[in-house]
Structures are given as structure tokens and as C-alpha cells.
Amino acid sequence: MAALLLRGEVLSFSGDTPPDGESHPGVNHLPDAVVRIDDGTISAVVDAHEYQRDGGDLGNCETTQGLIIPGLIDTHIHYPQMDIIGSYGSQLMEWLDSYAFPAELAYASQELAQLKAEAFLDRLFSHGTTTSLTFTSVHAHSTDALFSAASKRNVRLIAGKVLMNREAPAGLCDGPGDGIAESAALIERWHGQGRLSYAVTPRFAITCTDEQLTRAGELLARDESIYLHTHLSEHPNEIAYTLSLFPDATDYVDVYDRFGMVGARSVFAHGIHLSDREHARLSDAGSSIAFCPTSNLFLGSGLLDLARLRDAGVNMGVATDVGGGTSFSMLRTLGEGYKVAQLTGQNWHPLAALHTATTGNARILHLADKIGQVAKGFEADLTILSPVADTVLGARIRDSKSLTERLLAFYMLEEQAIERTIVNGETVFKRSAA
Ligand code: GUN
Ligand code: ZN
Numbered sequence: 008m009a010a011l012l013l014r015g016e017v018l019s020f021s022g023d024t025p026p027d028g029e030s031h032p033g034v035n036h037l038p039d040a041v042v043r044i045d046d047g048t049i050s051a052v053v054d055a056h057e058y059q060r061d062g063g064d065l066g067n068c069e070t071t072q073g074l075i076i077p078g079l080i081d082t083h084i085h086y087p088q089m090d091i092i093g094s095y096g097s098q099l100m101e102w103l104d105s106y107a108f109p110a111e112l113a114y115a116s117q118e119l120a121q122l123k124a125e126a127f128l129d130r131l132f133s134h135g136t137t138t139s140l141t142f143t144s145v146h147a148h149s150t151d152a153l154f155s156a157a158s159k160r161n162v163r164l165i166a167g168k169v170l171m172n173r174e175a176p177a178g179l180c181d182g183p184g185d186g187i188a189e190s191a192a193l194i195e196r197w198h199g200q201g202r203l204s205y206a207v208t209p210r211f212a213i214t215c216t217d218e219q220l221t222r223a224g225e226l227l228a229r230d231e232s233i234y235l236h237t238h239l240s241e242h243p244n245e246i247a248y249t250l251s252l253f254p255d256a257t258d259y260v261d262v263y264d265r266f267g268m269v270g271a272r273s274v275f276a277h278g279i280h281l282s283d284r285e286h287a288r289l290s291d292a293g294s295s296i297a298f299c300p301t302s303n304l305f306l307g308s309g310l311l312d313l314a315r316l317r318d319a320g321v322n323m324g325v326a327t328d329v330g331g332g333t334s335f336s337m338l339r340t341l342g343e344g345y346k347v348a349q350l351t352g353q354n355w356h357p358l359a360a361l362h363t364a365t366t367g368n369a370r371i372l373h374l375a376d377k378i379g380q381v382a383k384g385f386e387a388d389l390t391i392l393s394p395v396a397d398t399v400l401g402a403r404i405r406d407s408k409s410l411t412e413r414l415l416a417f418y419m420l421e422e423q424a425i426e427r428t429i430v431n432g433e434t435v436f437k438r439s440a441a
Pocket of ligand 2: 083084085238276328331
């Protein structure tokens with residue numbers, strides 16, 4: 008396959024610490040660079056003048072006026088919930104009953120699950136997202152459908168069949184033993200195949216019996232490369248109900264801990280209302296919280312205290328949580344995260360936010376050596392941002408000299424900012440000409 012040569016401004020991040028300014032050593036900013044891609048891998052990222060000086064022909068490059076960044080990573084999203092974004096009138100527990108469960112019941116149809124799996128990937132790409140950690144539905148065929156679609160398009164994706172066997176409509180409940188056996192079979196079929204990995208996915212403790220959680224924990228313990236993906240401490244009503252169902256547990260984190268689910272590959276969505284003890288335990292275990300600002304605002308769940316999490320040494324990623332979340336756009340998610348920080352008297356630097364959505368999210372998925380950077384040796388998942396002509400924000404981006412200001416304006420421009428998305432070296436989305 009011929010090499011792809013892209014010329015443009017490049018922004019990427021290295022290191023674990025989210026940057027607090029443009030001069031931070033982890034900010035890798037090249038105003039004019041050539042990115043070379045061979046067989047799905049980034050083989051070089053060099054300054055354009057150096058490239059020319061070393062005999063390279065800039066005329067062979069595809070040149071963009073946009074900003075080349077690592078493909079965005081979403082660390083918590085529900086593929087069967089894409090059609091219920093923005094559902095009116097309720098908070099978490101009622102929202103699940105009124106909207107999420109009915110939507111997921113429809114995935115009993117294998118045909119629908121397959122159609123939606125393709126549509127889901129298209130939506131990720133048109134919003135600049137190249138990897139996601141994804142809830143499917145309780146139906147094993149929905150997980151097969153998503154892995155199969157991702158495999159065809161060479162997408163790096165982590166997903167898992169939802170485990171749930173109580174407190175939900177009968178059509179969404181695993182029968183005795185079935186969910187675990189199906190999860191084990193899905194692991195056999197998909198985990199480690201190409202760019203795919205499996206996450207054991209109990210919906211949350213409320214919808215899983217002790218027995219199901221015990222067996223899920225055992226399944227997880229069989230292979231340390233498998234992930235654990237669930238919800239934690241999202242809404243006060245959910246927390247109270249959880250503790251009433253598990254009266255012996257010290258707190259919500261302890262509920263999962265008792266089943267061997269608090270480890271370095273555990274990603275817990277939300278984690279808004281945790282105690283100091285819970286923070287300390289998550290930090291010790293190396294577990295991660297996925298910050299879901301659009302969902303937390305939309306469902307009225309609460310404002311995550313970013314500084315408290317950081318000071319407690321808990322890893323934090325960022326995620327859309329579609330369909331409780333209101334957009335597939337990680338850019339919009341970062342913009343809403345900025346506002347959550349504002350409301351808690353903090354500042355989430357736009358560079359820190361993009362670090363979190365790229366190499367930071369890769370790190371919590373233990374993939375930081377493979378994705379999340381525009382750098383030599385990384386898998387060629389890239390997103391190009393550029394302003395849309397004739398928008399107020401577009402003009403602001405073009406006029407601004409500051410990278411920080413431009414990034415924040417890109418967040419406000421949301422999915423309109425996505426010029427092109429590249430997965431494994433192939434263009435999977437290109438904005439059509441206006
Ligand atoms: N907790 C349990 N299930 C869900 C879900 O589907 N969405 C959100 N936001 N929280 C949950
Ligand atoms: Zn969720």
C-alpha cells in the first residue's frame with residue numbers, strides 16, 4: 008500500500024500529566040509538519056522544513072489547513088442508546104425505565120443490532136472518535152454485531168455484552184448462568200482478535216444478583232488482559248438503592264470490590280459522589296473514573312470534582328455516555344467538562360482536556376503505547392479539526408493566535424469542527440464541501 012503523507016499543523020501529547028499551558032513539556036506542537044503513514048502505522052512525524060531539507064518532496068503531501076490531532080477516544084458509551092439522546096423529563100432511575108430499557112429491548116432483533124452497529128461506527132467517525140469503550144445490550148448478538156463491524160473496518164474497540172439479571176424488564180434479563188456463558192464465548196471469539204478487546208460489563212450492581220457478580224468476577228480473574236466496565240456512584244437515588252441491596256458493603260466501591268472488580272483495568276463511569284475512602288481504594292487499585300459531563304448535566308446527576316479526584320490520585324478519563332450523554336462529540340464533551348469545572352470553582356485547561364481525551368484515555372485503557380498520539384510507531388488513528396467557513400466560531404479560530412483559545416473554540420464548534428477522520432491509516436470520514 009502506498010504511504011499516506013499528510014502535511015499540516017500537528018498537536019499531540021506525551022506523558023501522564025495533563026498540561027496546564029502551551030509551554031508544558033508534554034505538549035508536542037508542530038505548526039507545520041509532515042505525518043507519514045505506512046500500513047496503518049505512523050512511520051514519521053517531522054517538521055516540514057526538515058522533511059524538505061532531507062530530500063522529501065512536499066508536493067507529494069496532502070496538505071490541510073486544519074489541526075491534526077490524535078483520534079479521539081471515548082471511554083464510556085452505549086451503542087444501543089444512540090436514538091434516545093436528549094430524552095425529556097427524568098433523572099437516572101426513571102430515565103432507565105422510560106427510555107434506556109425500551110431502546111435496548113429493540114436490540115433483541117439481530118437485524119436491527121447489525122444495522123445500528125454500522126451506524127454507530129459511522130457516527131463515531133463523523134464526530135472524530137476512533138476508539139471507544141462501549142456497552143452493547145444484554146443480547147450477545149449485539150456484541151457480535153459491533154465487534155464484527157469494527158473488525159471489518161480495522162477499528163480499535165473495546166466492548167462487552169451487558170450483564171443484568173434483575174430490576175429490569177424480563178426481556179433484558181439474563182437467564183440463570185446464560186450471561187456469563189455468553190460472555191465467556193464472546194471473549195473466545197473476539198478478545199485479542201486484531202484491534203478488539205473485551206470488557207466484562209455488569210450494567211451496575213442494582214441490576215445484577217450476588218451470584219451474577221460473583222461469576223462475573225471469576226470470569227474477569229481468568230485473564231488479566233480483560234477489562235471491567237460498569238457504572239459507579241452516578242446519582243444519589245441510585246447510590247441509596249445500591250447500598251440497600253448490598254447491606255454488608257461499606258460503600259459503593261466496596262460492593263464491586265467484594266466481587267474482585269476493582270483493579271487496574273476497571274473503568275467506572277461517573278464516580279461523582281464518592282467518599283475519601285472510595286477515592287483511596289480506587290487510587291490504590293489503579294482503577295479509573297470516566298468523567299461524563301454531558302450526561303451528568305443532562306440527567307442532573309451532579310458535578311464531578313476534578314481536583315478532588317486528581318489530588319486523591321485517581322485516574323480520570325473522559326467520555327460521552329451517549330445516550331444519557333447528549334452528543335457523540337468528544338469536543339462538545341470537553342467543552343461541557345470545562346463548564347463543570349467552572350461551576351466547581353476550577354479550571355480545566357483546554358490542553359489538559361484534549362490530553363485526557365487522547366493519550367489520557369488511552370492510558371486508562373492500557374493502550375497508551377498504541378493509540379492517543381500523533382507520533383512515530385503509533386497506530387494511525389487521526390482526526391483533523393478545521394473551522395467551518397462562515398461561522399462565528401470559525402472566524403474566531405482563524406483569527407486567534409493562541410492554541411488554547413483555538414482549542415476552546417473548537418470544543419464549542421463540536422462535530423462541525425471535524426474535517427477528516429483516519430482509522431488505521433484509512434480515511435473513514437471526510438467533511439463534504441460546503
Ligand atoms: N446506570 C446503569 N445503566 C445506565 C445507563 O444506561 N446509563 C447511565 N448513564 N447510567 C446507568
Ligand atoms: Zn453509561
